[in-house]
Amino acid sequence: MKAILYNSAGALRLIDDVEIPSISSEQILVKVVACGVNRLDLLQKAGRYPPPQGESTILGVEVSGYVHDIGDKAAAASGLKVGDGVCALVGGGGYAGYCVVPWETTVLIPNGISVLDAAGIPEAYLTAYSALMWSARMRQGESVMIHAGASGVGTAAALIAKATGSSQIFVTSGSDAKLEACSKLVNGDIHCINYKVKNFADEVLKATNGRGVDIIVDFVGASYWEKNLRSIALDGRIVLLGLLGGAVTECGFDMGTILRKRVSLVASTLRSRSLSYKAELCREFKEKAFPLFTSGILKPVIDKVYVIEEVEAAHERMGSNQNVGKILLTL
Ligand SMILES: NC(=O)c1ccc[n+]([C@@H]2O[C@H](COP(=O)([O-])OP(=O)(O)OC[C@H]3O[C@@H](n4cnc5c(N)ncnc54)[C@H](OP(=O)(O)O)[C@@H]3O)[C@@H](O)[C@H]2O)c1
Known part of the structure; x- marks a missing residue:
């Protein structure tokens, strides 16, 4: 063969x-x-x-x-x-x-x-499904931010979030053309953030009246850590699936925010x-x-x-x- x-x-x-x-x-x-x-x-x-x-x-x-x-x-x-x-x-x-x-x-x-x-x-959907439904225990009406939103796993996660009745879906990407494709995929029902142009934490806080999102699906890791902590809501869950942006943070590990916001950090490798x-x-x-x-x-x-x-x-x-x-x- x-x-x-x-x-x-x-x-x-x-x-x-x-x-x-x-x-x-x-x-x-x-x-x-x-x-x-x-x-x-x-x-x-x-x-x-x-x-x-x-x-x-x-x-x-x-x-x-x-x-x-x-x-x-x-x-x-x-x-x-x-x-x-x-x-x-x-x-x-x-x-x-x-x-x-x-x-x-x-x-x-x-x-x-x-x-x-x-x-x-199989790989994209089973990863996205286990991240949202098992790791983050997503419930109807919760908001979610999906980093690398145009990736194989990211696109599957956006469709699952929409099907589950997510109240707000945010996706990040480094390309406007990719964000447009993500938007089309879910019929425009989505907040698109170009992370190369805008600070995604500022955008999320603006769109949620300072509350933040309930769930973040992250493939990026260290370079997003500080902004993820700013973006996450009280009792929020961050699901870490990849380290495209590195493994070691430069900002120091902010345990204060984790405790104050009662954040769960869940990691998974399928x-x-x-x-x-x-x-x-x-x-x-x-x-x-x-x-x-x-x-x-x-x-x-x-x-x-x-x-x-x-x-x-x-x-x-x-x-x-x-x-x-x-x-x-x-x-
Ligand atoms: N833990 C698990 O169980 C599991 C399972 C499957 C996949 N994964 C991980 O999930 C991620 C997506 O996998 P995939 O196969 O779907 O990938 P993919 O289709 O290749 O998409 C990855 C996208 O990530 C973005 N990216 C790359 N480097 C980045 C950086 N430094 N900062 C921010 N964004 C960056 C790029 O999009 P932009 O152009 O928008 O930046 C890139 O197109 C990978 O990290 C993979 O290892 C994890």
Whole structure:
């Protein structure tokens, strides 16, 4: 099969004759139609995000495609069969013609979503859903600010926040064109802040009469810490998912504000979670969110589709912050 491998210098290369992996009785072999590109792929090839132990070293943590083979226990537990169109969250191995996936994190593609586009659902949506619904325990009527609002995870979070009845949604991005795309995505029901032009804390406080937002979904970390603390409301929750802006703050850690505002800081990393956590997340997401895909309230937000031979261009697009939503690779 085809697969993308990388060397210690982070250079990618397409190999045509990689052996098709075999499955256990609890696994499924998916003939891959598409895989999603994620920031962590860029980190992994640069040696800064090793795959969890036991996972494929081939890049790619989400795929869509058709069930090609299925183990006995997987078939009995999932009800899936050969030929079904599925999408799956995986620990690795997505940039390949065939991918081994656990049945627990593999789902039938929701009605109305193409097999290709379904590759843009698992990582972005499961991360956004777990951040808002599990980590932040978001309730209807709460306000939320989503940093890197045009990212794959950010766009999914904005759509989930809207579907959940968020009272105010703020998104930040460094590009007006990206903010316009975010606004269109949720039919204009959103406060857009270009963080390169405006101080997002000032904007949030202005728009909330000084109250702040209930929830912040943050991928940026250190460089946003002080402004996040200014922006968060009493009893607010900050969900930290990434460190695009560094890990060490220059301002000092302001515990006074955390105590006074009773702020919860929750961090999460999806890939390193246990299979049982991911299984429960997939089960709940399928039950609660899949009907919203079928009715068009949620959708995979696809930025651009590349063929696997163009993987370098796909990574370049993501690495230079050009994408709005998900970049996909087709096999
Ligand atoms: N913890 C988890 O479970 C988990 C799971 C999945 C993803 N993630 C993290 O979530 C983030 C988004 O992932 P993705 O794959 O959806 O990313 P993506 O589509 O590549 O989007 C990332 C965006 O972040 C913005 N950005 C980059 N550097 C920045 C900086 N220094 N300060 C502020 N904004 C910056 C850029 O948008 P602008 O042009 O608007 O600046 C960029 O396009 C990544 O950090 C990823 O590692 C975490």
